[in-house]
Amino acid sequence: MKDWQYRLAEHRGTLIALAIFIVMFAIYTANHPAGFTANVVQTAANKGALLAFVAIAQTLVVITAGIDLSVGMILLLTNCLASWVVVGSPMETAFGAVLVLLAGAACGALNGAIVIYGRLQPIVATIATGAVFYGVALLLRPFPGGSVNEDLADALTGKIFGVVPASLIVLLAVILLVWIPFSHSVYGRAAYAAGSSEPAAYISGMPIRRGKFLAYTLAGLVAAIGGLFLTFFSYTGEAAYASGNAYTLFSIAAVVLGGVSLFGGKGSAVGAVFGALAFRTIGDLLFVFDLDPLWQPLFQGLILLAAVSLGAFALFRVKNRLEWFL
């Protein structure tokens, strides 16, 4: 194989996700009453960016062959925290935002510590920490309420130069400042290697523990950015159990659509972002086609089921029947 073929194979998942997104978004805007205008794009970008942040967080954990079922609850927790602290003068607001990000990173670090140093299964460990995070969110906001610095919120959910949605710029910044440095660092490579084959990575002397720990911590941080954005959209904090669960679920759908392997070691956050945007667009298709909103949960569930079943096509590449049995 030539060099470019390797590169194409590496990014195939991302490119497929991009293609799905472009097709879906074209159908969406073509049937939208307002058409392809800056406002339609802005609304779609804001909704999509929120899920994209959670999907990036999920990707960081999934490449280590783990899974974070608490990611939606970290989103709720940081949302509730932000509705208390991201208010007041610009200095206070900035301090509050940093506090929210630190809280998210701390949640992620807790998950990482339990999974890596406590050697627990990521599924059960993150279900349990998710319950703890939800409890803390409920302590912070027993009832929906609170407020947020509206100037900042409007700036970050609005448009720059009247055209480009600000949320997409923040999304790009997260990719450039968090994902790319991480995935190209020694620790990022170690996280990939640990997801691909932990014993092999260990024998090769890679810093797998620190790599995985960093991945979990950054996942918490990015989920907290999502929590901040949720607060910017809603202007309130709300500990809604169903919505936290939905975000966890959709983040898994987004990473699968984005070509990230749930068995670890393969995929990219860029793919997951396009997966998230595509998933949101598919969900919104119901509205432009005037279907009953009651059908939305079933529709999204079926997309999810179809998306995860796509992973089963790997079965056609199985050469030895014993490979079916892990």
Add this chain to the structure above:
Amino acid sequence: MTANALPQFIRKADPAVLTAFGCIILLLVIGGIYSRSFLSPEYLLQQLKVASFLGVIATGMMLVVLLGQIDLSVPWTVTAGAMMACAVAAYGPVGVALAIPFGIFCGALIGAINGIGVAYLRIPSMIVTLATNAVAQGIMVIYTGGFSPQDSATDAMRYLATGTILGIPNAAIIWLILGVATVFVLGRTSFGRSVYGIGNRERAAYLSGINTRRIVMIAFAASGALSAFGGVLLAGYASKAAQSMGDAYLLPAIAAVVLGGTSILGGRGSYMGTVAGVILITLLQSILSVMQMPEAGRQITYGLLIILMLLLYGRSPAIR
């Protein structure tokens, strides 16, 4: 020598099961100190009745966990079982007669889809069960129109959930029968031994000539059926089905299985442990509600307790 001096049943017992029973006694003592009525027979029988619903659901969860898998579709399988049983009951006498079997059948159907996904398509169980949970939720939302349905439970359902025989709650008797059957199936049938074998190493089980895919499929279908049966009983207890009635059962079911010493990696665990876990969780819930602990505190307590117990018993081996 000292070890041999202990009675055999203590030496053979899993330390996790003993710890769980120890915690139950501790909770009873704390509850007794906190309020005298906590130790009254009426209150304890009431707790046993509440524990039975969780016990039925946790039995299914345990089967799946023994395989080294997990069933995250419990919440809406419980709700679907309850809603479908109540829905069928609206169709005359035939419907009333078929209510309970049909509710269980719906659960078994959801479980079978999980089983196909896990056993034949090799999708990780947590993913496929999350997805079927979402689909079941979607179907139920369309069926109910987003509101709690108006259909009510049949008399048979109410009798099973709230009636008593000689002062013992029917629900507890059902749990007892189910428990004895589960102990028999797990310990004395080839199906049960296969479940443990697959949980230890599926590849080895397959090479030993076990039809592992069929066993996994049956276990998931059974888990779905038991979740739905739990939902049917809950609907009988509350006289009707409600939206999100199952949400409160996923975490306790996993917690009960794990606290009872069943390895989350599969292949190891006893039904007595699950019984201890269920009673432990129910007593804990009851003490927390007697102390008027808000929902937030309960969630945090559950989460921390599961992590703590897992750190004591559920750790994976280190790679070396």
